[in-house]
Amino acid sequence: MHIDAVPNRTSRPTYLLRESYRIGKKVRKRTLANLSGLADEQIEAIRAVLAGVAMRPVEELFEVVRSRSHGAVQAVRVAMQRLGFEGLI
Numbered sequence: 001m002h003i004d005a006v007p008n009r010t011s012r013p014t015y016l017l018r019e020s021y022r023i024g025k026k027v028r029k030r031t032l033a034n035l036s037g038l039a040d041e042q043i044e045a046i047r048a049v050l051a052g053v054a055m056r057p058v059e060e061l062f063e064v065v066r067s068r069s070h071g072a073v074q075a076v077r078v079a080m081q082r083l084g085f086e087g088l089i
Contacts, residue, residue, distance in 0.1 A: 003035065003047050012036075015043050 006014040015035040021028055035043055049055065080086060 001032070001050055003043065003050065004029075017046070 001017065001019050004016045004018050006016060008014060015038070016031050017033040017035055019030045019032055021030060035046065038046075045055075
């Protein structure tokens with residue numbers, strides 16, 4: 001599988017996810033998906049995955065420095081909604 005960029009004269013190129021296969025001695029291409037609606041970064045990420053580049057989870061790329069709890073505030077908000085307090089505010 002590979003990504004083909006098909007140039008257009010008046011707009012940005014069309015990006016197609018394609019698969020190559022053979023029928024006898026002829027090489028054919030089968031279009032699997034049109035990727036033109038995706039952002040350039042997403043297309044490059046798909047290209048990297050198809051090339052076999054190892055991707056790392058987001059959790060490994062960032063370090064959590066501090067997280068604030070919000071459970072108590074959420075519980076009070078849900079209780080107020082159930083009791084009908086949102087109409088009083």
